[in-house]
Amino acid sequence: MSEYFAKINWVRDSSESYVDNKYSRGHEWIFDGGVVVQASSSPHVVSVPYSVEENVDPExxxxxxxxxxxIFSFCLLQQKENM
Incomplete structure (x- = not known):
C-alpha cells in the first residue's frame, strides 16, 4: 500500500485578530517530493483580503x-489497445 504525505504550513500574523475571523487564510502545501504550493481558502468562501485569490484553493x-x-485512465486504456 502506498503512503502519501503533505505538510500544511500556516502562520498567523500577530497583528491580525483571530477571534473576529479577520486573518489571512494563505498557507503552504509542502509535498514529500519538495514541491511547495501557495494555497488559500477560496475567495468564493472567504472574501479577499482574507483569502489570497492567486493561490490554489482546496476546491x-x-x-x-x-x-x-x-486523463491517465484514458492513457492506460489507449496503452492497452496498442498492446
Missing amino acids: EAFVASLSSCH
Whole structure:
C-alpha cells in the first residue's frame, strides 16, 4: 500500500485578530517530493483580503486531482489497445 504525505504550513500574523475571523487564510502545501504550493481558502468562501485569490484553493486542487486521474485512465486504456 502506498503512503502519501503533505505538510500544511500556516502562520498567523500577530497583528491580525483571530477571534473576529479577520486573518489571512494563505498557507503552504509542502509535498514529500519538495514541491511547495501557495494555497488559500477560496475567495468564493472567504472574501479577499482574507483569502489570497492567486493561490490554489482546496476546491481547485480537488478538480485538478480528479482531472489528472481522468486523463491517465484514458492513457492506460489507449496503452492497452496498442498492446
